[in-house]
Structures are given as C-alpha cells and as structure tokens.
Amino acid sequence: MFKKSFLIISIVMIMILSAFVTGCVDKQNAGDAAAKTLIYGRGADSISLDPAQVTDGESLKVTRQIFDTLVQYKEHNTEVIPALAEKWEQSEDGKTWTFYLRKGVKFHDGTDFNADAVVYNFNRWMDPKHPEHKGGEFPYYAYMFGGYLGDDGHVIKAVTAVDAHTVKFELNFTSGPFLNNLAMPPFAIASPTAVKADPVEFNQNPVGTGAFKIAENGWKKNDAITLIKNDNFWQKGFPLMDKLIYKSIPDNAARFTALQAGDIDMMDGMNPDDSKTVKQNDALALHIRPGMNIAYLAFNTEKKPFDNPKVRQALNMAVNKQGIINSFYANMAEPAINPMPNVLWGYNDSVIDYEYNIEKAKQLLAEAGHPNGFEVEFYAMQDPRPYMPNGKKVAEYMQQDFAKIGVKTKIVSYDWQTYKDRVGKGEHQMALFGWIGDNGDPDNFLYVLLDKDNTRTPDAGNISFYRSEPLHSILIEAQRSTDQSARSALYEKAQDIIKKDAPWIPLVHATVPEAARSDVKGWRPHPTGSEPLYNVSISK
Incomplete structure (x- = not known):
C-alpha cells in the first residue's frame, strides 16, 4: 500500500x-x-x-x-590517450608537437576530417582577424593558451598541415599543460564547411565527428x-x-x-x-563523481570595499564552512582551504585556513575603516551546480554570519546564462561561483581562475579581477616548465600568496x-x- x-x-x-x-x-x-x-x-x-x-x-x-578532440582522457582520470590523433611526438626542445591523425574519419556532414580541418579550427580560435573568428569570445582558448595570436603570452606560434593526416604545432615556449589542454572539450574539432556556412549560428547547428x-x-x-x-x-x-x-x-x-x-x-x-x-x-x-572541484565566494577586487585585503580577510573569518557542509551537502564535501583540491599534485598542505572567528573578523573590519560594517549585493546562482546544489540557501546561511560582523547583504539571483554573463563582465560586488577541473593540472585552477591574464571581459575566468604581479610571475614560470617537480613547488608558493591576499573565500570541495x-x-x-x-x- x-x-x-x-x-x-x-x-x-x-x-x-x-x-x-x-x-x-x-x-x-x-x-x-x-x-x-x-x-x-x-x-x-x-x-x-x-x-x-x-x-x-x-x-x-x-x-x-557531438565532437571529438585530438586526444582525450582515460575513462576514470586525466591521463591522456589517443582520440582523433592516433599518436604524437614532441621535439627535444619541447616546442614542437607532431600529431598523426586517424584516417577515414568523417564529420557529420560527410566531409573529411584531416590535418587541414585541425589547422582551420585552431586558426579560427587563435586569430582575431580570422574571417570566422565570430560567434563569441573563444574564452577557453585564451584561458589555456595565454591569450590570442599577437599577445605576448600566447603559447602557440603556428599550426600547420605536414600532409593530409599529420599536423604540427610550433610553440613560442614550452608548455607543461599543453597536451592535457588539448584533451579538453572546448578544443574539439568542428567541420570547417559547417562553420564557414554560418559561424554564428553554428552554435545552434553543431557538426563534429x-x-x-x-x-x-x-x-x-x-x-x-x-x-x-x-x-x-x-x-x-x-x-x-x-x-x-x-x-x-x-x-x-x-x-x-x-x-x-x-x-x-x-x-x-x-x-x-x-x-x-x-x-x-x-x-x-x-x-559518485570524483570531487575535482571548488565552490567559492569571489570578491570583485576592483570595487570598494573589496579593494582592501583586510576586508576580504575579515569576511573569510566570518564563514562557517563546516556548518555549510552539514546543512547543505549531507557531509559529502570537505572545507576548502586553497583554490584547488588536494587530489591534484602541487597542492600546498602547509597553508592554514582562516579560522571561523566573528570577533577577529569584526576587529579586521574596524582596522579596514568599517567598524560598523557595510552593505553589499551578494550574487547567488539559482540553478543547481555540481559544486553547489543550492546556491541561494548557501547564500542565506552566509548572510546570517556576515550580519554578525555588520555586513548587510542583499541576495541577487539570475538564471544560469544571465548569471554567468554578469559575473564574466564584472557587474557583481561579490558572487558565489565554482569550477570543475578540466584537465588534472594545477594551471587549470590557479592560472585560469586567479591570474591577471584572465581578467578579460566579457568572459573573465578570474571573476575576482585580482591582479598580482608576484603571482603572475610564478604561474607563468610554472606554466612554461615541463618539470613536474619544479612546477609543483611553484604552485605551492602561489597558494601562499593567494591565501594572504584573499581574493576569494574558498568554500568547499564537493563529492558529487x-x-x-x-x-x-x-x-x-x-x-x-x-x-x-x-x-x-x-x-x-
């Protein structure tokens, strides 16, 4: 019954x-x-x-x-294996990669997948002057390859077809995460014929392999x-x-x-x-989806009062992360200390989190010139995300703690597309957001989400608009190294800088x-x- x-x-x-x-x-x-x-x-x-x-x-x-990439990840981790490319090799100086493509592969429109198609796609993404560099801002390309053709930090020098089934990538400098980046879904190969027909409407009528x-x-x-x-x-x-x-x-x-x-x-x-x-x-x-993710509250450091590190540190001290986990994650999460999860190499175990301490938070706010707190808009997503099943409820929980230190928040919410658009343009004062790691490399968290290069609007990856020259130097050095041990040490230094400057409140790493x-x-x-x-x- x-x-x-x-x-x-x-x-x-x-x-x-x-x-x-x-x-x-x-x-x-x-x-x-x-x-x-x-x-x-x-x-x-x-x-x-x-x-x-x-x-x-x-x-x-x-x-x-719908699409395939040149290389892909293994079924259960981010180890790179063949996909549209059957094999590849790297030059001794690390600056040239050659990929040998599968033969007989067709796009959905019946046209051939070949080296020319690979060259076309990369040129479309990287070159702002390309006739089909349309339909959007190609944000992930800039995140992962240091901008676009002509930018000082751009990783890729040229992509050329050696023959119908061999393609060569020449780099301006070595890149530790290069191969892992190529396996990311944004770098899937589209039909040139379909893109040329209408590069804007292609987003409604995708054609891959x-x-x-x-x-x-x-x-x-x-x-x-x-x-x-x-x-x-x-x-x-x-x-x-x-x-x-x-x-x-x-x-x-x-x-x-x-x-x-x-x-x-x-x-x-x-x-x-x-x-x-x-x-x-x-x-x-x-x-259970493994928790290679981070949920965080980003402060827009271009807007007062979040241009003051003491204000950001004070709010870090006012958040009860374990209480959030108990209330909204059924304990299927762990408090986040750093901007990347500890399942990644390069994680800094020695970083100590800000303690949950309302009195110390009040003291810091007073030192920052806000003894009575302030009022602020608090962006919270209304759609569930893997790293945050209920953003509005989490915001309401945090709202109560912020009120204890005199910070009065007005929660603002939008549908997911509008929300992403607004934070990508920097319209928020502070906003709940999150990230799911794309490739298993620390660069995909620290550089994409917190480097000054990725404050470009309208699709900023760094939605705190935090700019630190010391951090930038470390992240670029790590990115251009191919020695994982050396890169790991650099990423640990980067996490020390980020914790001190507090552009975020790292909230949780969720088990999904x-x-x-x-x-x-x-x-x-x-x-x-x-x-x-x-x-x-x-x-x-």
Missing part, C-alpha cells in the same frame, strides 16, 4: 511541477524504441553548442557527445536537446543508443522524482540527502552524488564533469 501511494503521489507531483518547470518526457515519444533512448536529466540548459565558445559544464557535457549528432530541430530552449546516433562514428560498434536526450529540469527534487518515476534514466544535480533514498531503492543506482536507473550500464562519471556516453546502454 505504501509503495502504491508513493507512486501515485510521485506521478501527481510530476504533473504539477511540469506546469512550472519543463515537464516530463514521454519515453514512448522519445524514439522508435524506448530501450534505445537514453534521457539525461539536468538542472539547466546549455548556453551554446559551439564548444569553443563556452566555459559552462551544461554546454560541454552535450558537445562532448562524435558518436551523436544533433537531431533536426533538436534544441528546444530550456526544455530538451535531442541527439541521434552517428552511424558513421569512427569507433565501430558505437554508440550503443539510438537517441540521447538532455532534459532540463531546474528543481532538484522534481528531477529526482522524475528519475524515480522512470521518466528520465539518469540525472546529475541531486540533493545530497537524496543519496540515502537511492541506496534504498533497488531500481536506482548511486554514482548522481543517480541512474539500475538498468543503465556503462556510465562512469568523470572527474572533469563530462564524459562520453557512446558506451552507455540500457539493459531491459
């Missing part, structure tokens, strides 16, 4: 929530054979499907299915993205599903209810407390629970936040 009542309640809840959210998916209408359709529930829609133009995980988890391609009229904004099988995928026998649907259901509870009812097959953005329910339900399976129907096979969540789903199936 209990199970039947629960089922009725679940169905009613879904019907009600669908009127306000996005509704349920009728699996009978999702494809010719329901068993060949996989439905992935998530908290927000993609921003763009041109991977070179985005930094958000909701976009990249979809483009990861991946296991899935976008269906005709396959993107219904804020609802669903439908991908269909690529019958000519270069990995023979894959994908195992005919159709892959990404369904946007912003409310975590509604998404979990849809999973329990069988309207979706897998989901992310689960409330941590719901992991107990998953474990007790034989029809469901709990999946996700769930699927128990008949979903082959899904293994990757530390980077996105994984290919060509080998995932439903056994019914």
